[in-house]
Amino acid sequence: MSDAGASPLVQVRGLKMHFPIYAGIFRRHVGDIKAVDDISLDIRESETLGLVGESGCGKSTAGRAVLRLYDITGGSITVDGTDISDIDKEKLRHLRPKMQMIFQDPQASLNPRMTVAGIIGEPLVEHMSLSRAERLERVYELMDAVGLNRSFANRYPHEFSGGQRQRIGIARALALHPKFIVCDEPIAALDVSIQAQVVNLLEDLQEQFGLTYLFISHDLSMVRHIADRVAVMYLGKIVELAPRDELYGAPLHPYTQALLSAVPEPDPVRESQRKHIILTGDVPSPSNAPVGCNFCTRCPRAEQICHEIEPEFRQVDKGRYTACHFVGDTAIKTAEPTVGETVKP
Amino acid sequence: MLNYSIRRLLLAIPTLIAISLIIFLLLDLAPSDPTANLPLTIPPEVREKIRQSLGLGDPIYIRYLLWCKQFFVNEPLNILEQWFGWGSGDRLRVLSWQTRSPVVDLIVERMPQTLWVVGMSYVVGVLIALPIGIISAYRQYSWFDQIGTFVSMVGFSVPTFFTGVLVIVIFSVWLGWFPSIYDTTHQVTDWESFLFQVRQMIMPVAVLALFNAAQISRFMRASMLDNLNQDYVRTARAKGLRERTVVMIHVLRNSLIPVVTVIALGVPQIFGGAIITEQVFKVNGLGQLLIISIQGGDLPTVQTLTFIFAVLIIVFNLVADVLYGILDPRIRYD
Amino acid sequence: MSEDGAAVLDVKDLRTVFETAQGAIHAVNSVSFDLRPGELLGVVGESGSGKSVTMMSLIGLLGTTAATVDGAHVNFDGMDLLRVTEDELRAVRGAGIGFVFQDPMTSLNPVFTVGFQLMEPLRNHMGMTTREARQRAVELLELVGIADAEKRLSDYPHQFSGGMRQRVMIAMALSCDPKVLIADEPTTALDVTIQAQILELMKELRHKLGMAIVWITHDLGVIAGIADRVMVMYGGQIVELAPVIELFKNPQHPYTRALLQTVPSVRGSRAERLRVIQGQPPILFSPPQRCSYSARCNHAFDRCLAADPARISVGDGHDVACFWDPETGEPR
Amino acid sequence: MTDVTPDSLAAARPPQSQWRNVWDQFKTHRGAVWGMGFFIFVVLAVTLGPYIWTIDAQYIDIRARNSGPTLAHPLGTDQLGRDTLARVLEGGQVSMAVGITAMLLALVLGAAIGVVAGYFKRLDGPLMRLTDLFLALPLLPLLLVIIMLFRDTLRAAFGPETGIFMLIVFVIGITSWMQTARIVRGDVLALKEREFVIASRSIGTPSRRMILRHILPNVLSPITVSATLGIANAIITESALSFLGLGFPSDFPTWGRLLFDSTDYLQQYPERVLWPGLAISLTVLSVNYIGDGLRDALDPRIRGR
Amino acid sequence: AERGSDGEVKIIYWQAPSTMNPYLSGGTKELEAASLVVEPLARYDQDGNMVPWLAESVPTVDNGGVSADLTTINWKLKEGLLWSDGSPVTSADVVFTWKYCADPAGGCAQSEKYNDVTDVKAVDDLTVTVTFGVPKPFPYGPFVGAQAPIIQAAQFADCLGAKAPECTDANFGPMGTGPFRVTEFRPNDVISFEANPNYRDPDKPAFATVTFKGGGDTASAGRSVLETGEFDYAWNMQLAPDVLGAMEAAGKGTVVSAFGTLVERIMINLTDPSPALGDARSTKAHPHPFLSDPAVRQALSMAIDRALLVEIGYGAAGKPSCNVLPAPAIYKSTANDGCLVQDIEGAKKLLDDAGWVPGGDGIRAKDGVRLSILYQTSTNAVRQDFQALIKQWWSEIGVETELRNIDASVFFGGDPGSPDTFQKFFADVEMYANNFDGTDPEAYMANWECKQAPTPETQWQGNNMPRYCSEEYDALVAKMAQTGKLEERAELAKAMNDKLMQEYIMLPLVDRGRVSAHSNTLGGVVLNVWDSELWNVADWYRTKTQ
Ligand SMILES: Nc1ncnc2c1ncn2[C@@H]1O[C@H](COP(=O)(O)OP(=O)(O)OP(=O)(O)O)[C@@H](O)[C@H]1O
Ligand SMILES: Nc1ncnc2c1ncn2[C@@H]1O[C@H](COP(=O)(O)OP(=O)(O)OP(=O)(O)O)[C@@H](O)[C@H]1O
Ligand SMILES: [Mg+2]
Ligand SMILES: [Mg+2]
DSSP states (O other), X not given: OOOSSSOEEEEEEEEEEEEEEEETTTTEEEEEEEEEEEEEEEEETTOEEEEEOOTTSSHHHHHHHHTTSSOXXXXXXXXXXXXXXTOOHHHHHXXXXXXXXXXXXXXXXXXXXXXXXHHHHHHHHHHOOOOHHHHHHHHHHHHHHTXXXXXXXXXXXXXXXXXXXXHHHHHHHHTTOOSEEEEESTTTTSOHHHHHHHHHHHHHHHHHHTOEEEEEESOHHHHHHHOSEEEEEETTEEEEEEEHHHHHHSOOSHHHHHHHHHSOOSOHHHHXXXXXXXXXXXXXXXXXXXXXXXXXXXXXXXXXXXXXXXXOOXXXXXXXXXXXXXXXXXXXXXXXXXXXXEEOO | OHHHHHHHHHHHXXXXXXXXXXXXXXXXXXXXXXXXXXOTTSOHHHHHHHHHHTTTTSOXXXXXXXXXXXXXXXXXXXXXXXXXXXXXXXXXXXXXXXXOSBHHHHHHHHHHHIIIXXXXXXXXXXXXXXXXXXXXXXXXXXXXXXXXXXXXXXXXXXXXXXXXXXXXXXXXXXXOOSOSSOOTTOOOOSHHHHHHHHHHHHXXXXXXXXXXXXXXXXXXXXXXXXXXXXXXXXXXXXXXXXXXXXIIIIIHHHHHHHHHHHHHXXXXXXXXXXXXXXXXXXOOOHHHHHHHHHHTTOHHHHHHHHHHHHHHHHHHHHHHHHHHHHHOTTOOOO | OOOSSOOSEEEEEEEEEEEETTEXXXXXXXXXXXXXXXXXXXXXXXXXXXXXXXXXXXXXXXXXXSEEEEOSXXXXXXXXXXXXXXXXXXXXXXXXXXXXXXXXXXXXXXXXXXXXXXXXXHHHHSOOOHHHHHHHHHHHHHHTTOTTHHHHTTSOGGGSOHHHHHHHHHHHHHTTOOSEEEEESTTTTSOHHHHHHHHHHHHHHHHHHOOEEEEEOSOHHHHHHHOSEEEEEETTEEEEEEEHHHHHHSOOSHHHHHHHHHOOOSSSOEESSOOOOOSOOOBOSSOOSSOTXXXXXXXXXXXXXXXXXXXXXXXXXXXXXXXXXXXXXXXX | OOOBOHHHHHHHSOOOOHHHHHHHHHHTOHHHHHHHHHHHHHHHHHHHHHHHSOOOTTOOOGGGTTOOSOSSSTXXXXXXXXXXXXXXXXXXXXXXXXXXXXXXXXXXXXXXXXXXXXXXXXXXXXXXXXXXXXXXXXXXXXXXXXXXXXXXXXXXXXXHHHHHHHHHXXXXXHXXXXXXXXXXXXXXXXXXXXXXXXXXXXXXXXXHHHIIIIIHHHTHHHHHHHHHHHHHHXXXXXXXXXXTTOSSOTTXXXXXXXXXXXXXXXXXXXXXXXXXXXXXXXXXXXXXXXXXXXXXXXXXXXXXX | OOTTTTOEEEEEESSOOOOSOTTTOOOHHHHHHHTTTXXXXXXXXXXXXXXXXXBSSOOOTTTTSBOTTSSEEEEEBOTTOBOTTSOBOOHHHHHHHHHHHHOGGGOOTTGGGGTTEEEXXXXXXXXXXXXXXXXXXXXXXXXXXXXXXXXXXXXXXXXXXXXGGGOHHHHHSOOOSSSEEEEEEETTTEEEEEEOTTOSSTTOXXXXXXXXXXXXXXXXXXXXXXXXXXXXXXXXXXOOXXXXXXXXXXXXXXXXXXXXXXXXXXXXXXXXXXXXXXXXTTSTTSBOTTTTSHHHHHHHHHTOOHHHHHHHHTGGGEEEOSOSOOOSGGGOOOTTGGGGSOOHHHHHHHHHHTTOEEOTTSOEEXXXXXXXXXXEEESOHHHHHHHHXXXXXXXXXXOEEEEEEEOHHHHTTOOTTOTTOTTTOOSSEEEEEEOOSSSOOHHHHGGXXXXXXXOGGGTTOOSOTTOOOOHHHHHHHHHHHHOOOHHHHHHHHHHHHHHHHHTTSEEEEEEEEEEEEEETTEEOOOOXXXXXXXXXXXXXXXXXTO
């Protein structure tokens, strides 16, 4: 699946993460919650891959599985040339500095009983043998990098605002000079006016340190802003993966189309003229996914075939992948970046 | 739910077997002796003979297996036979060393007073505790709450052997209102005798109820406090419901969920936990049976009683869980 | 302020103060607005700007907390809600003014069936029998688009998905045909596709039932799609109030302008860099004596620090509370 | 300039340790402060008291027996003429020591088992079965049996008082850890899914340090509450044992024993039950209030505001 | 009075009877409860005199009832005796009673009573002959006293030997000849009786029913009789004298007491209990390092103020005692009464003279042996008070004491596995009370024969706790066994008592009486320490004055 050009930093092939369900008198294994079910993707060095989808579709699970925070059910993950899919704990521990994570809820992801210096310094304690003073110096550097006042070092998380807390989380992720960071909805819990601050910071840091992001979010507009390529997930599977402008300009998969259409436009004039695709029904449970195409229960275009055969996730154009029976090689509309022109301020 | 209950019951079997074995071994190791309470005038040879006649000469595993057989096979068969009237019931039952009579009969005989007094005190305790807990929480930090807290903590911290004697001195000795000694043979046949039953129950029930109410009202209060700030309470108010409806229906039902399980878990204590109060008022229920059996080294009785308590604890644990599941539709055990 | 005909809800100079251990918090400061029949008034503002507290103050939902609500008047249906008895106020809640809350997951009582909770206000306010109430409950569920309504009445909230729960909340708020529906961030917790469903539903219902709606949100996109007029709140005050198209086209207050610029869009142009509003929202330990936005405002000048700007009209139904004129870039 | 932003607010305050915060919050709970004051008073009284009030608790002043409060015996004497004040002080030493040590034992056991069961999935099943087993054992009978069983061995090994002290502490401890273990396990299970624990895992923190650094400090609040309840519970259990004729040698004063001995004299010398009775209930009460205060103080939802 | 005319009488025993069969439990509470129903051939009255009960008369050598060689005794039943079910009492029942208790598999608690009985024969319907294997100067063991009542052969026929415990119905409701019969028996709780319709005296008993409640504690039992008046009779009021006095002052009841042979005493270990000795601990192989010195033992005795002990612990229910054999009157020695007065100075001087001089810590020592005593007893409030007092007195004469109290069930339990039994005596001194049944001290005094000393070889069985061993004493015991004449027997018993006392083998403290309480409306109570307290319950009545 690798595209020409830079070789991918992260390569995920057929990743599966199933949570077993036990039931009955003897707690037998009766099924699985297929939180992530066979996804493949590449993330190139220094790019941002956006991962979007509705709540519960498996984004966080995918993000955590990629970092091997779970023992995965199947598939392979290669990060920076090392296959980490079933590497042992100790080796994995030594690889941790390369890959880090930023979490959704800045309040929940910081231990309320540790000081900021303690939190940011924790990775340093684990992986570097620095003296106390050196460590503090490094903590201060990191705080500078994320725009936190050094005098905050001895405070506790609850004494900060949401945006500041997220900066602490980012500083912690940066502490070990990682190459790859999974950002699991880093802005979802923040107020609109603060979201922008954090996104800007992430962009600056990427530029400064050449970071690679897997940016998970359900905020499509934010993803459009930050990501280079975007993957859309639905019920444990990736249904579409494409460069940003192509995806937003001309979504191929019916789900992507509906998703984009559902995002309201902050412009009353345009909003009133826009056509909406309203999906009916709810997302099925991942423990009991429909036969055939996962999306068939809600898809406005679903036909018989969709209820029988699972569509293959395949390349339909250069760098564009999708899993839909109706988006054949023939049906490709060439992406026109007409709507999504980039404007530099 | 059914699956869950069955699973729990199955899991309980090894636990119970382990418990019965542990109790047996412990009791056997304990240096108590069934003949110790006999007068010193009985010479050692006679004591030894008595011991032999109690079966103490056999090795421990034989005695354990014998007990198991008697308890798990013979007793149930006997009960069945009594119900259906077949058979002679002529099996060797678990015999108490002290009274030389079947332990199960002793237990059955003591059940009524235990249930009357201890059970009633539990009911009364719960009935007092719930309103106190509710009002304390609804008016948190009001004088009612402060006094309620104080009283319930005092109730919890003063041993019943003291409160018991205190109420006896006040109400039996000084005022002469209530009998100080519980008449276990009393039969309720008419209004008169019912009044007597009430009079003789008042003091032990009150003493125990105070103790029970103290604990349960604390739980109730905490649980109410948790729920009073929930979003759905605001929803209920926004619907224009009366404050009474909001609190007594919406909040109470939710708050009762954890409390009901606490209450259910307390039930086994009814049977074994009131030892001291039973002693003070001479109610002579199961608790007193247990304590004299322990003191008298009456191994079969202690073994059987403690085992039954263990069964009760396990059963009521299960009941508590099932109640939880029934009361709280969100919980599904499978 | 009411222009065409009687407003259903007329709020004047509403103030709410919380007593906390740290001191009094002036969460709502002299808020005045009106709501016309059939209108949808959008309320936007960042978190903590006092949106929810304002609305809950109106109908005494802050009751048990240590809050003092005061003001000139809150006229609804011929009464001043600030001066009626608790019983009268209760009759208004649910029956006259319906409320939909933000979090559908926790706003329904988990241990009662949806049917019971739906029928409660019906029996309470409309004096219906259980059978009538049941009938009506089924209608309501059908109205909000829940299939198989009859059967689902006996389900518990946890058996519903988030979107369905929010529909139930809406049905409940609508049950007594209120004149006013206050929806406090009803879609914030939901996914975009579900949000789209709910928005569609609201548009439809509003059409059908013709009631006035107050819609609180901090998503400008939602406002753009649904509101007639928009009220922007900051620091417990209304800083701008305008018809929706006017507001988006011609924002007057620096805060509104900044707000409109911070949000990226899925369509339209993509800015290389997002605009941010620097600084933190204020904590209001005293009533404002200066412009509460002045600390974060790019255009603040000495007058902003000396006095709290009053709300002035700058056009057809367009009010703003600011000393600075964006047209000229000068103080007014 | 009246509105204050959190920034300037925070800047105005010097960095505080979290214990300082806990203490600040604790101080606002009036009951807890009184409780704490009284508890400290009791601890000081029973530890230092005997140095100030130097009459030996065992000394028999037979001529002064059954005396009411006098200058020589401010709280009166018992039926052998032993000084009640001295006995209450010495009894308090034992009762408090039993309470605190038994609580510590139960706590350490409960917390350790709870944390291990919650954190290591493999051990969860066995440890929880063990907890169930202990929960299902009927307490009082077990207590009685264990005491009868091991009293003599221990007494032989450690002398009558230490031996029985160890035994009682052990018995109370071993029979009261289960609730703590269950609560802690539940909390740990929830904590394990909390993002800061996952965050720490993503850093590569090994289990041992994970537990020490992230898990334990965060289950502190339920543990503290169990601890305060545990002290009260141990004091009460000890007095119940005295009633049943087990527990410490009968000439060895503990509050429970003093109360029990004096109930016989309830009518003749009512003041005699007063002192141990008051000592027990006020101590338990104070400990309960401390627990209440601590729960509030350790709850980040309350403190974090 | 007419039978049953006085309604109900309520008796409370703070220990509850567990069975109604006196042969299956030797406990006082069981014996006394049973004594309402089953009766012996003869029993003792309040003065310790033997009175015929179911028998016509008491057989003696003089009246020919006892054979000259002292090996047989002939009992003749009264005529016309009926069991409560109406069937006649015959000599077959008497024979059966012996068979029942003599069956080795039955675990009879009273088999001591039937020691040396080789045969019991029914001569005719009303006459039985008991034959002993050895001459019995005192042949009144079998069928005499509350411990050996006659049970009905018909009822217990299937309950011999190993089956004895299984006959629950019979054990709980034995047929009897006594004034009452059981209507309901709740083990360890309450027994209901009603008047026996076939009782031999048609006017008795005066009470129609008896409620016999058990359980609780002494104080509450006393309270219920003396203060609230709920009960008519309370047994064994062993309460501190001031508590009891205060209760009696309430005016509802009366405390009665009487003295028997029960003596609270300190036993002195003449052998070395040091743990270092291992198996030879507390055996004759090693004499005690300092208690083998009579001067020390005497000093210990002199330091004790017995009168004060009585005052503190027993009040009217106790007398200071200097004899281990305090009663009946003809056995009571007066030779040792000097011990009644405490003499601390004398004790000190005695020790000084014997070379035990105080060391730096005030504890006396000689040749490196310190007078440091481990003093054990059972757990019991009064005993612990005694321990505390005596410890203080001993410390005044320079003797150090460590106290230890052991749960009664262990202390008296006789478990050879436990180190804490009173028989093992792994301490320097120990305190307990003992007495003997009936009025004849022969067996009791034989307790201190040399061969009675508990040793590992005998599984620590035996009653000679001090491990006293004196040929002279053993000779006295042997002589008594041969002597039939009462006066001579009395002299021998006194001699033995004096010998024990003067060698300070044991230090008697208190002659403990029985104390009971009865309500002021209950008449006819005659406290009897030689037999069941309820021996004359048939004569009890309600006083009409109150
Ligand atoms: N530890 C777990 N055990 C069982 N099921 C799990 C576990 N973690 C996640 N799941 C399930 O897997 C599915 C995907 O969850 P995930 O958290 O990855 O969704 P998400 O896309 O991140 O959603 P959100 O936007 O709400 O964060 C959900 O149905 C969830 O219930
Ligand atoms: N019970 C209360 N006690 C003290 N202060 C409160 C209370 N409720 C709200 N406040 C304060 O009132 C102010 C306004 O809160 P409000 O909930 O109205 O904000 P909001 O605009 O609805 O924000 P959001 O978008 O987060 O819902 C906030 O500063 C908040 O801290
Ligand atoms: Mg997620
Ligand atoms: Mg809000």
